[in-house]
Amino acid sequence: MKPILALVLVLLSAPAIAGERVAKECADPGILGRIQSKFDHQVRNVPHLPDVSIDGFRRIHQHRYLPAKEKWPVARRYCGATAQLSDGRKRYVWYLIENPWGYAGVGNNVEFCVSGFDRWYVYSGRCRVLN
Numbered sequence: 245m246k247p248i249l250a251l252v253l254v255l256l257s258a259p260a261i262a263g264e265r266v267a268k269e270c271a272d273p274g275i276l277g278r279i280q281s282k283f284d285h286q287v288r289n290v291p292h293l294p295d296v297s298i299d300g301f302r303r304i305h306q307h308r309y310l311p312a313k314e315k316w317p318v319a320r321r322y323c324g325a326t327a328q329l330s331d332g333r334k335r336y337v338w339y340l341i342e343n344p345w346g347y348a349g350v351g352n353n354v355e356f357c358v359s360g361f362d363r364w365y366v367y368s369g370r371c372r373v374l375n
Contacts, residue, residue, distance in 0.1 A: 267306040269341055270323035276301055279339060279356045290363055294331065298358075301325040301337070307375070318342050324375065327358060335359045338367075338374035 269275065280298045287293045308322040321341040326334050336359040345353035357371035367373040 267309070267321060267323070269321055269343075270306045270325075270339075271304045275339075275341060275352075275354055276325075278354050279337065282354075282356065283358060283361075286361065290361075293361060293363065296329045296331045296333075298327045298337075299330050300328045302328065302334075318345055322374065335361070336371075338371045340374050 283298050287295060287297070302325065304323065304325040306321060306323050308320075310320040310322075312319040319342070321343075323339050323341065325337050325339075327337045328334055337356055338359075339354060339356035341352055341354055343352040345351065355367075355374060357367040357374050359371060362371060
């Protein structure tokens, strides 16, 4: 099964965490595909990380939203999910979607942190920067 197709099937069957809402941006297959791709790059290039990949996402939710303002014209959406890894384990993933942020303010930026995979503490201990 193609990774994106599997991803979409997981998204359609994944319930939200009780009391939290699923924003369509958090569950966007393009955003989740970018996270998968960046994670694959990370495990190949950071020493001492296990050789695994993300097979799918469950329990996708938004836990904070900061709208664009005059002083900071970039909206920030903080999301979380449970990632199913290729070794059968489940890890929590936190991610931030900033929009508009791409070239000349077109597109978005995605930052993510998978629990246990931030060897260099880029996002502080236990991904605190993104949650």
